[in-house]
Each structure stands twice: as C-alpha cells, then as structure tokens.
Amino acid sequence: MxxxxxxxxxxxxxxxxxxxxxxxxxxxxGAAVWLSWELAHPLGLLVVVGGSLLWNLRDRTGLLSERPGLVAVMTIPLWAFAGWLALAAWSRRKRARxxxxxxxxxxxxxxxxxxxxxxxxxxxxxxxxxxxxxxxxxxxxxxxxxxxxxxxxxxxxxxxxxxxxxxxxxxxxxxxxxxxxx
Missing domain, CATH: 2.30.29 (PH-domain like)
Structure with a gap:
C-alpha cells in the first residue's frame, strides 16, 4: 500500500x-521490497543449521534409525529458529498495518x-x-x-x-x- x-x-x-x-x-x-534484517537473521540461521543437520543426519551407519530420540534432540535448534522466524514474520506483519x-x-x-x-x-x-x-x-x-x-x-x-x-x-x-x- x-x-x-x-x-x-x-x-x-x-x-x-x-x-x-x-x-x-x-x-x-509501503510494501517492503527487500528482505529485512529481522527476517533474514533467523532465516539464514535456519538454513545454515538445517543444512548442516541434514548433511550430518545422513544415515550411513544405521545409528540414527536405531535412536530416534537422538534425531529429535538434534532438531531442537531447527524448531527454535523456525519459531524465531515465525515470530519475526508476525511482528513485521503487525508493523505493516x-x-x-x-x-x-x-x-x-x-x-x-x-x-x-x-x-x-x-x-x-x-x-x-x-x-x-x-x-x-x-x-x-x-x-x-x-x-x-x-x-x-x-x-x-x-x-x-x-x-x-x-x-x-x-x-x-x-x-x-x-x-x-x-
């Protein structure tokens, strides 16, 4: 607008x-054209942490399939950064109004x-x-x-x-x- x-x-x-x-x-x-720091920061961390977790969770040894709790614990940072991103997006939407x-x-x-x-x-x-x-x-x-x-x-x-x-x-x-x- x-x-x-x-x-x-x-x-x-x-x-x-x-x-x-x-x-x-x-x-x-007005409408934001570029991604702002408040959204880029958690999004960047989400991509980096998510990418490194996916890379490391490749199950070559079968260890992870035997221990699903380990996988759950390792994904906690992903959930935290996803929540941070959602909160930043909600805050930005609220400010846009x-x-x-x-x-x-x-x-x-x-x-x-x-x-x-x-x-x-x-x-x-x-x-x-x-x-x-x-x-x-x-x-x-x-x-x-x-x-x-x-x-x-x-x-x-x-x-x-x-x-x-x-x-x-x-x-x-x-x-x-x-x-x-x-």
Missing part, C-alpha cells in the same frame, strides 16, 4: 488526536486500531533523520555512537527506536514536520 494517501489511515489518525490537534499528514508503511501521522503538535505511530504506540513531540524535530525510505524520530546519532561497542553493532538498540518505515516520499513528510515545528 502506498503511503501517499490513505483515507483509512487519516480516519484512524484523527481519532487518536488530542483536542485542538490537527492531522497534517497520515499514511501507512501501523498508521503514521503528523499532527500540529507531534508525530504519531499508531496501531491499526488507533492505539498510540509512539508519540514524539515536534520540539524534537531537529533530531529527526531521513535515511532511505525511513524517517527516524530522534536518537539515531546517540544509538549509532553507543552501538559501536555492542556485539551486534547497535542493531538491537536501533530496533527499539521509533521510526516511520517504508515511506513513499520521506522528504515530503519531513518537510511537513519542519513546517509544523516552525
């Missing part, structure tokens, strides 16, 4: 606004039922960053600096930052925010 105009997103955003607050823009994330809104006072990330997940005041607009089709709602510079010492390079910290993902025209949304913040 394109994030340029979505009447349902506008309706949900208007329901979430406070008294005297005006919705300046509302939309939803989010509604984004820019109001006269703040930027909102709403669940599809109108529940406010994140609200960032426009006074923080100088910290917002556009990167590709994503609009980061502050904190990115600090997370990048702090994440250099993390084992995962700060990816976990970045996942917790509020952001508008998959925007068709992030520069236009940022211009709307700058105009409202001025």
């Amino acid at each position: 394109d994030s340029r105009y979505d009447p349902e997103a506008l309706r949900v955003a208007r329901q979430a606004t406070a008294t005297g607050e005006q919705v300046l823009w509302a939309g939803r994330p 989010e509604v984004y809104a820019v109001t006269s006072r703040r930027v909102l990330i709403l669940a599809d039922d109108g529940t406010v997940r994140h609200a960032v005041g426009l006074e923080a607009a100088p910290d917002f960053r556009v990167q590709g089709r994503t609009l980061w709602l502050g904190g990115l510079d600090e997370v990048v600096a702090a994440g250099r010492g993390d084992l995962d390079g700060g990816l976990d910290r970045m996942e917790r930052l509020p952001r508008l993902r998959g925007l068709a025209d992030p520069e236009r949304v940022m211009a709307t925010i700058r105009t409202a913040a001025a």
Whole structure:
C-alpha cells in the first residue's frame, strides 16, 4: 500500500488526536521490497543449521534409525529458529498495518486500531533523520555512537527506536514536520 494517501489511515489518525490537534499528514508503511534484517537473521540461521543437520543426519551407519530420540534432540535448534522466524514474520506483519501521522503538535505511530504506540513531540524535530525510505524520530546519532561497542553493532538498540518505515516520499513528510515545528 502506498503511503501517499490513505483515507483509512487519516480516519484512524484523527481519532487518536488530542483536542485542538490537527492531522497534517497520515499514511501507512509501503510494501517492503527487500528482505529485512529481522527476517533474514533467523532465516539464514535456519538454513545454515538445517543444512548442516541434514548433511550430518545422513544415515550411513544405521545409528540414527536405531535412536530416534537422538534425531529429535538434534532438531531442537531447527524448531527454535523456525519459531524465531515465525515470530519475526508476525511482528513485521503487525508493523505493516501501523498508521503514521503528523499532527500540529507531534508525530504519531499508531496501531491499526488507533492505539498510540509512539508519540514524539515536534520540539524534537531537529533530531529527526531521513535515511532511505525511513524517517527516524530522534536518537539515531546517540544509538549509532553507543552501538559501536555492542556485539551486534547497535542493531538491537536501533530496533527499539521509533521510526516511520517504508515511506513513499520521506522528504515530503519531513518537510511537513519542519513546517509544523516552525
């Protein structure tokens, strides 16, 4: 779904606004073209672990056919990574139904039922960053600096930052925010 105009997103955003607050823009994330890190990570591990298990479970000696419990124990990592992949896919699907809104006072990330997940005041607009089709709602510079010492390079910290993902025209949304913040 394109994030340029979505009447349902506008309706949900208007329901979430406070008294005297005006919705300046509302939309939803666009469709993801590339496989994201959150899905690629468990999928890659599932393929590597599954492939190595299949390679090693070739039953040349008859040992595995005599001990089915051993096979069950050896496939536990496969089930764990498959569950992780399913959880990541569910989370991504849930996030794809989010509604984004820019109001006269703040930027909102709403669940599809109108529940406010994140609200960032426009006074923080100088910290917002556009990167590709994503609009980061502050904190990115600090997370990048702090994440250099993390084992995962700060990816976990970045996942917790509020952001508008998959925007068709992030520069236009940022211009709307700058105009409202001025």
